[in-house]
Structures are given as structure tokens and as C-alpha cells.
Ligand SMILES: Nc1ncnc2c1ncn2[C@@H]1O[C@H](COP(=O)(O)OP(=O)(O)OP(=O)(O)O)[C@@H](O)[C@H]1O
């Protein structure tokens with residue numbers, strides 16, 4: 672059996688997609704002893720910088736390459752040789768040891784142009800042949816990440832993909848490559864509206880890829896999009912020790928309609944402090960990080976996830 676593949680998505684920015692991918696991955700590897708591969712497909716490269724300092728990333732990008740290099744190779748139909756691009760155990764713990772069992776395929780800003788997508792199903796097709804050709808290019812552009820993961824699937828128990836804050840080409844790739852997707856959301860009113868739109872959009876993407884596969888004469892099985900996993904509420908504001916009423920009400924209302932994690936993460940500065948030091952919150956030594964760690968939020972999310980999938 673291959674690894675479980677999970678994408679963290681939301682087209683909204685700043686909703687802890689990256690923080691969640693990172694902490695879930697680190698806890699799975701550290702305490703649950705799973706072999707984890709993180710994949711950064713956001714040209715902002717935040718997940719990569721949570722794993723390694725900029726200086727090391729620059730060197731690696733120059734000497735080896737990133738997911739953007741892999742994507743170029745894929746487009747040019749060269750052998751991918753994915754293992755070469757996997758950064759083995761990039762996280763350094765405060766004692767100098769490497770974080771065990773956790774690898775990364777890093778990103779870089781060069782993915783920006785690629786991320787917008789080339790293929791489109793709209794437009795005039797002057798013949799059936801053109802239509803088929805265009806449909807097969809459309810599918811090919813969306814199965815890059817699935818190909819990448821297939822090459823290393825024996826090496827991991829979990830593959831976690833950190834998506835950019837949009838639903839463009841790379842997010843389509845993540846959805847096609849994944850078994851499930853988790854939506855991170857701040858439980859405020861506007862985000863609630865966004866959640867329904869997001870679910871609909873993912874279904875649309877699934878239908879379009881399936882249609883393209885059929886037109887191209889391919890089996891749509893290999894390009895089905897991920898199933899909805901659950902919503903994870905993040906950055907929930909507390910007053911004293913209480914969740915603020917507005918957030919609590921919104922979470923209750925969404926939980927009555929959609930599958931959500933029972934655990935939420937709290938808005939705590941310790942997460943940001945740990946991020947600045949490129950370690951998960953349980954490895955950072957500051958009072959604020961200790962406060963965040965004591966809540967054991969991401970470890971509980973992982974426990975729920977292990978039950979869920
Ligand atoms: N529970 C939390 N408490 C306080 N700050 C948090 C929490 N979770 C995340 N953050 C901070 O919020 C900011 C945004 O988080 P993050 O980068 O994970 O969001 P994102 O959804 O990946 O953003 P983007 O859409 O830009 O990729 C970061 O500075 C992060 O450290």
C-alpha cells in the first residue's frame with residue numbers, strides 16, 4: 672500500500688495552511704514515527720523556510736534544484752529522477768540533530784509563472800484531433816505531482832502537500848495527487864462563505880479533469896481529485912481562557928454542516944516565534960512557545976487525522 676497523501680488547501684491567504692502542514696508532518700514523524708514527505712508547491716516558499724534557513728536553500732537550489740526544476744523536466748519530458756530532488760531531513764533541531772523521518776521537496780519563486788497554468792479546455796477546436804490533443808495536455812499538466820509522488824511512494828507513509836492560496840494549476844495537481852484534502856480556516860463570517868465556494872470549486876476541478884481525461888481517451892481513474900477530508904479551524908482567538916463568542920458560534924454552525932476536526936488551533940504568538948526559528952513549536956524554547964506547546968493542539972489534530980483516514 673502506498674503512502675496517504677493529503678493536501679492542505681484554501682484559496683484564502685494567511686489561514687495557517689503552511690503552519691498546519693508543517694506541524695502535522697513533524698508530529699507524525701517525531702512522535703508517531705511515520706516516514707513523512709512534505710511537498711512545498713507555493714512559490715512563496717514558506718514551508719521550505721520553516722524547514723531550512725534561506726542560505727541553505729539558496730545553495731541547494733543552485734546545486735540541485737527544486738520542485739520548479741522538476742516541473743521543467745516534466746514539461747520537457749525528461750526523466751524526473753525525483754529522489755535527487757528530495758531534501759533529506761532538512762530540519763535542524765536546537766541540539767544540532769536532524770529532525771528524524773521527515774523529508775522535503777522544496778519550492779522556489781520560479782514556480783510562479785508555471786503555477787498560473789497553460790492548459791485550458793475553453794476555446795475553439797477545429798478538429799477532433801485538436802480537441803484530443805488539447806485535452807491530453809490539460810490532463811498532463813495536472814498529473815505532474817502525482818507522477819512525482821509515484822516515484823518515491825515506497826519511501827513514505829505520509830505525503831503532505833502545502834498549497835498556495837489559490838486554485839490554479841499547482842493546486843489542481845495537488846488535488847489530483849491526493850487522497851484527501853484538509854481545509855484550514857479561521858472561523859469568522861467571511862471565511863464561512865468561502866468554505867462553500869471552495870467545496871464547489873474543487874468539485875468543478877474534478878469534473879473538468881475527468882472530462883478532459885475522457886476526451887483524451889484516458890482512464891479518468893488515475894486523475895480523480897481528492898476527497899474532502901475535514902475542516903481545521905485555526906488561529907481561533909481567545910479572551911482570557913475562553914474562545915471568543917463569535918468564533919465559537921461560527922465553529923458550531925459549520926460543524927453542524929460539515930466534517931471538522933474537534934481540535935482547533937489558538938491564536939498564539941508562540942507559533943510565529945517558533946516559525947522564525949525554523950522549528951516546530953514543541954522544540955522552541957521561549958515562554959510563548961511553551962504556552963502554545965502546552966495546549967498540544969497539533970498533536971491532537973494528528974490523533975484525529977489518524978482515526979479519520
Ligand atoms: N495558531 C497560530 N497563532 C498565531 N499565529 C499563527 C498561528 N498559525 C499560524 N500563524 C501565523 O500566521 C501567519 C500565516 O500562517 P501560514 O503561513 O501558515 O498561513 P498560510 O495559509 O500558509 O498563508 P499563505 O496563504 O500566505 O500561504 C504566519 O506568520 C504564522 O506563523
Ligand SMILES: [Mg+2]
Pocket residue numbers: 688689690713717718833834835
Ligand atoms: Mg502558506
